[in-house]
Amino acid sequence: MEKTLQxxxxxxxxxxxxxxxxxxxxxxxxxxxxxxxxxxxGVSDSRGAAISSDGxxxxxxxxxxxAKGTVSAMTKYGTPxxxxxxxxxxCAADIYVDALPAFLPTGEPxxxxxxxxxxxxxxxxxxxxxxxxxxxxxxxxxxxEQKRYLRYGTAASAGLPTLEMxxxxxxxxxxLEFSGIFNASCMYILNEMRSGVDFERAMxxxxxxGFLEPNPDMDIDGWDTAMKTVIxxxxxxxxxxxxxxxxxxxxxxxxxxxxxxxxxxGEVWCMVGxxxxxxxxLKLSAAPESLPVDHPLAKxxxxxxxxxxxxxxxxxxxxxxxxxxxxxxxxxxxxDLVTIARAI
Amino acid sequence: MEKTLQxxxxxxxxxxxxxxxxxxxxxxxxxxxxxxxxxxxGVSDSRGAAISSDGxxxxxxxxxxxAKGTVSAMTKYGTPxxxxxxxxxxCAADIYVDALPAFLPTGEPxxxxxxxxxxxxxxxxxxxxxxxxxxxxxxxxxxxEQKRYLRYGTAASAGLPTLEMxxxxxxxxxxLEFSGIFNASCMYILNEMRSGVDFERAMxxxxxxGFLEPNPDMDIDGWDTAMKTVIxxxxxxxxxxxxxxxxxxxxxxxxxxxxxxxxxxGEVWCMVGxxxxxxxxLKLSAAPESLPVDHPLAKxxxxxxxxxxxxxxxxxxxxxxxxxxxxxxxxxxxxDLVTIARAI
Numbered sequence: 001m002e003k004t005l006q007x008x009x010x011x012x013x014x015x016x017x018x019x020x021x022x023x024x025x026x027x028x029x030x031x032x033x034x035x036x037x038x039x040x041x042g043v044s045d046s047r048g049a050a051i052s053s054d055g056x057x058x059x060x061x062x063x064x065x066x067a068k069g070t071v072s073a074m075t076k077y078g079t080p081x082x083x084x085x086x087x088x089x090x091c092a093a094d095i096y097v098d099a100l101p102a103f104l105p106t107g108e109p110x111x112x113x114x115x116x117x118x119x120x121x122x123x124x125x126x127x128x129x130x131x132x133x134x135x136x137x138x139x140x141x142x143x144x145e146q147k148r149y150l151r152y153g154t155a156a157s158a159g160l161p162t163l164e165m166x167x168x169x170x171x172x173x174x175x176l177e178f179s180g181i182f183n184a185s186c187m188y189i190l191n192e193m194r195s196g197v198d199f200e201r202a203m204x205x206x207x208x209x210g211f212l213e214p215n216p217d218m219d220i221d222g223w224d225t226a227m228k229t230v231i232x233x234x235x236x237x238x239x240x241x242x243x244x245x246x247x248x249x250x251x252x253x254x255x256x257x258x259x260x261x262x263x264x265x266g267e268v269w270c271m272v273g274x275x276x277x278x279x280x281x282l283k284l285s286a287a288p289e290s291l292p293v294d295h296p297l298a299k300x301x302x303x304x305x306x307x308x309x310x311x312x313x314x315x316x317x318x319x320x321x322x323x324x325x326x327x328x329x330x331x332x333x334x335x336d337l338v339t340i341a342r343a344i
Numbered sequence: 345m346e347k348t349l350q351x352x353x354x355x356x357x358x359x360x361x362x363x364x365x366x367x368x369x370x371x372x373x374x375x376x377x378x379x380x381x382x383x384x385x386g387v388s389d390s391r392g393a394a395i396s397s398d399g400x401x402x403x404x405x406x407x408x409x410x411a412k413g414t415v416s417a418m419t420k421y422g423t424p425x426x427x428x429x430x431x432x433x434x435c436a437a438d439i440y441v442d443a444l445p446a447f448l449p450t451g452e453p454x455x456x457x458x459x460x461x462x463x464x465x466x467x468x469x470x471x472x473x474x475x476x477x478x479x480x481x482x483x484x485x486x487x488x489e490q491k492r493y494l495r496y497g498t499a500a501s502a503g504l505p506t507l508e509m510x511x512x513x514x515x516x517x518x519x520l521e522f523s524g525i526f527n528a529s530c531m532y533i534l535n536e537m538r539s540g541v542d543f544e545r546a547m548x549x550x551x552x553x554g555f556l557e558p559n560p561d562m563d564i565d566g567w568d569t570a571m572k573t574v575i576x577x578x579x580x581x582x583x584x585x586x587x588x589x590x591x592x593x594x595x596x597x598x599x600x601x602x603x604x605x606x607x608x609x610g611e612v613w614c615m616v617g618x619x620x621x622x623x624x625x626l627k628l629s630a631a632p633e634s635l636p637v638d639h640p641l642a643k644x645x646x647x648x649x650x651x652x653x654x655x656x657x658x659x660x661x662x663x664x665x666x667x668x669x670x671x672x673x674x675x676x677x678x679x680d681l682v683t684i685a686r687a688i
Contacts, residue, residue, distance in 0.1 A: 022657065026517075033517055159658060164508035172682040173370075173377055174675075296666070313366065313675025314503060315667050322640070322660040331518070331657025338516040 002035045005341050009043040010084030010113055011099035019330035024058050036341045042091045048072025049082035051091055085109050088116050096122045102130035111135050118142045125336040127154040129227035137240040151336035157182045157228045158329040159305045159321040166236035169311055175236055179274040180307035182228040185212050185219035186251050186271035187302035193259045221250035226286035229273035233284055249287040262290045268298045346379045349685050352435055353387040354428030354457055355443035363674035368402050380685045386435045392416025393426035395435055429453050432460050440466045446474035455479050462490050469680040471498040473571035481584040495680035501526045501572045502673040503649045503665035510580035519580055523618040524651035526572040529556055529563035530595050530615035531646035537603045565594035570630035573617035577628055593631035606634045612642045
């Protein structure tokens, strides 16, 4: 049986743009292996959208975005000013991918995008963390009522394919605690500070090296780690916590003296997302922690993602994604797309 | 809704005996959390069985086994000479756990046990690797026809809960290769040899320290690693290979000179299970490999289990189970039991 699935993509930022490249480069293999084809029937960015019920030419999406700065400049298909929300209202599709930035504190328009897509009978893949970090219960309830998939590997932590493992452990009462390093920007800066530079200098170096988002506050102030932590906690324990349940502290307050003192103790500072099941319920945090140098988290390089599970009978389970890079996100979204496509 | 599930357990060796302890120690939590109770209606060992359709007293199983060497010495319930196969024929149960040794080259009586249990409508959890390493396709086909679960976390590699992750990656064409360290006995010996002792001396030390099975050939000659490799390969890629497809070499041939030469190259010898997807299909091996000291596999301690996935877009994924011990197997079987119990 052959399947052709129609996709809408909300947002074409740096991390998701390569996913369109994957749709091109993997097209033949996905067809040969699974008899599945994807058609992008609409894509939006901050300046407008491009739509075509027959499917947009994928290379032209990328060429136009590169040359003109917006897909809405595409000849024949472009609609300047059209938002992702308007695109979803206007189009029919099998799957909606939300890749908008995580706008806090509202999580909009991503949350409404996902809600609308589900209500219109689309499956959803979200790289946008905010909707799930703020409205977990409501969105999964809606997905369940609509009998549609809502997948979010990238939002949980791009590059770490640990959701099913965590659900298996959590679902049997095995999981006592997890802790992880989910944000490379923070770790780059903390790593730089180990060589003696102060925070501002390390930030500047990170910016020059292209290791920071244009607006780095989401990373530096701990929001990114916090959203990933609550999303994973809800996944593993079947919980319904939200961002306000996470105790959050960023890395701005760390000084060269803090770094030095840690080194003297045989420790290093890491930006850690942590969730502990206590008799009083789940305790969630996203904060810098000073860890022994031989701790599994501390042993990671700045570009690695790490996740440690403490379990009841399965010991300590530690998972590394080595050299997590920009390919983590588009690959993760692609992984979720193919998983849905094979299942429906 | 309350569920009481009746279990048959074939085999009560050192690794699985603690699972009965878990059935005792976790009883209250499993009931409180999931409203699930387990009753062991039959258990067998090499000298006989004990059966009771009302459920055996669990502590007495352990006490009798310790004091008399066989459960068949249990007053009222014991049947000396009864085999696991006869026990399965004689009893009704929801789940059969096969924990017999992996008898090669036939994989019997484990294979027939599992087949009979499935035909009688039981779900199956196997810690025994041989049936799946030899008869994968047939047993899963039968489980599918019978609409019964066949779970095997322990057989795949006790302690590493990576089956779902591997299936996710493999199911999307992401998985190019995996390699892992699955056998602590081999790694203990190789580790000892690094301090200059020869193989026989290291084996003797391992035996004295209690780190070897009574019959260590299964581990030392690579069979254990090979079975785990083919089971994982079949799982991740949806393949149907068997043990004879694995190129197997044990560690017996390694000399102190080999160890020394590797060290001079900045390498260490590891007993590695490896599966590579090539244009000609899957290539499977279980053999000693000399790896750089900073290779993720080489960095593990002898008591750790490790698994590396090479992926198309998700980088290198490395998973460690730190300090995998005897608790890995009973915990893994318990994890599979609870997972089935929650699903049916």
